[in-house]
Amino acid sequence: MSEAVIALRGVRAELGSRPVLRGIDLTVHRGEVVALLGANGSGKSTVVRTVIGQVPVGAGEVELFGTPRRRFRDWRRVGYVPQRTTAGGGVPATVTEVVTSGRLSRARLGVLRRADHRAVRHALELVGMADRAKDSVDALSGGQHQRVLIARALASEPELLIMDEPMAGVDLASQEVLARTLERQVASGATVLLVLHELGPLEPLIDRAVVLRDGLVVHDGPPPKAVGEHALPGHDHVHPHDDVHPHGAAAGTGPTRTGLLS
Structure with a gap:
């Protein structure tokens, strides 16, 4: 088995006084692409925010590249794309x-060298935004904002890329660009x-x-075969208003599997 890049063991976390993570065990090995799925309030975003240190751990352990997170300092190895926000803040x-x-x-004493400028240009090319390099971020669409945030994460040439809902509210064209970009990184x-609402164009990579x-x-x-509103493990619910169930079953003959992803 390859090196564990992320390891959570028995992690518990609270937001305010509300328990959000109640004993999470999760290991992500080098080279893997792992999607976090679940309903609203299930704890998906809290998991990634715990990994990067934005949410304190109440119990359990978090490790990055084999080092306890509290002692981890080499953050240039980690690229983080937060939930959709304005790129310029x-x-x-x-x-x-x-x-x-x-x-x-990665800049030495805060001074950008030729290699740093090349890395920035390459990151912009990866997400198809090189032609907008000099534009104000205020002039961008939502999908373009998201591409810039991903380019910002890629500029450090990270070994680990953590993305929180990168496809949320993004048009299909931008989703496809992001999928191709991620494919190159993999x-x-x-x-x-990744935290995802649904797998979409990323499904082949997961x-x-x-x-x-x-x-x-x-x-x-393995990812559920038809991830979407009706395909999460453990979410069985009868829809009495349905006329026909999947596979042609008549209404009332059995439950449909429901799991809202967000």
Whole structure:
């Protein structure tokens, strides 16, 4: 088995006084692409925010590249794309300036060298935004904003890429660009952990799906075949208003599997 890039063991976490993670065990090995799925409030985003240190761990252990997170310092190895937000954070900035900020962890004494500028240009090319390099991020569409955020994460040439709902609210064309970008990262050996609403164009890349429910892992294995509103393990619900069930079964003859992903 390859190196564990992310390891959570018995992780518990609270937001305010509300328990959100209630004993999560999760290991992501080098080169894997793992999708976190689950309903609203299941704990998906809290898992990734716990991994990167934004949410404190109440119990259990989190390790990155074999090092306890509390002692981990080599953050240039990690690229993080948060839930959809304004790329410039409300501050006037160009596309290049935003993406360059993701390279600073590798810059020597904060001074960008030729290799750093090349990495920024390459990141913009990967997400199809090189032609908008000098534009203000305020002039971008939602899908373009998301591409810039991903380019910012890629600029540091990370070994581990963590993405929280990268496809949410993004048009199909941008989804396809992001899928191709991620495919290149995976081909180069990157490890990826994604929070997803649905697999969409990323489905061929996903090695494992980890489904959360009420802060617990209820499935860890091959992705459910038809991920969407009706296909999460452990979510059985009868729809009395349905006229016909999947596969042609008459209404009332059995439950349909329902699991809202978000």
